[in-house]
Amino acid sequence: MARGPGFFLTLEGIEGAGKSTSLAFLQRYCTGLGWSVETTREPGGGPLGEALRAIFLDPGLDLSVEEELLLLYAGRHEHLRRKILPALQRGALVLCDRFEDSTFAYQGGGRSFPIERIETLSRWTKLPRAPDLTLWFDLDPALGAERIRARHPDRLERESQEFFARARRIFAARMAAEPQRFWRIDASVSLAEVENQLMVALAARLPSPGRG
Template identity: 45%
Template sequence: MAGSTGRFITLEGGEGAGKTTQSALLTQALIERDLPVLRTREPGGSPGAELLRGILLDGGVDWAAPAETLLHFAARVEHVAKTIRPALDADTWVICDRFFDSTMAYQGYGQGADRGFITGLTRLLGLAPDLTIVLDVSETVAAERMRRRGNPADRYERLDEAFHARVREGFRAIATAEPARCVLLDASGDVATVHTALMTVVWRWFRPAQGSPRIAG
């Protein structure tokens, strides 16, 4: 955003990629470098968007893919208006677990929604991350991590292996197509190893703009 020193970083990837863990570690690392940070998530991140999150994840409705896409964007517009833009305007760094790339990967690649339709909605949103880190893991690693969670699976987690393979393909295609914004990161290692690699990406990405190594990993 013009004149703002806030930065917008999104973490993307399929189920079991480690987004929640790594977003928490990244947030703490930036706080330790005296940067103002807001950590948020999608779907959700504002009161109205959290209501839509429940509708989308509880599995009570088998949505048509275009309708599901619109629900995600409705939550996203609310999230941007009520949470993300105000934080960026206040020179805060925003760390978001999922953003519009998840809609393209899950609804576009995974469920067959029209990708051009999703691209159009994305443009209308009027906001893109400064950096998107796509955490990539194999189906085997993802399945094992999900098994260890021990929490009830949400609607997307319960979908079949073919769906999750398409989602992974989608995220990899997004990262390849947009190298000016996206970095594909192997997230199959342990938590500390992935965090170190992620912080290296963040440091290299933003250090010139900051003029200081204070966010170095």
């Protein structure tokens, strides 16, 4: 997938890695650099995606992995069409909390669903734009479990540490396969140290506004 206008930046990682907190920091920081910033998330990002998110994360539902994947890709197709691609065409920087890497990590790794079948589904939906930069918030699942212990867990947050360990291995494998797209953030350190890492990553990989 070729680069186009705008800049598509995704945040990935297991539960408790601090992506949502960092999203707010990145929005402020990139706005300060002169970018027009659009924030979004998956599941979600559009009317269909947000409706599917409520279903997807409902702890009262018992979904098969096939059902999860079909929900995710239906929402992603709408998300790109209605929100991500129009924002990029305007030259904006799109910050997205999770995208396709999470599908491979959670459904392919965590749920041990065949990766090649996810790849087939991805090709079938003909996603027209991959992220330009993916910040992987890498965290030990044991520390992630500690951080989310006080929450009212959704359906995915209730998964085992073994589930998140398998997901973490897929994130690592995807970074090894696409080092030009990924940047690893050590999410085990303090918030200030995480923000310093984010500024280093952006200084190295983020172009000036209007040059994406």
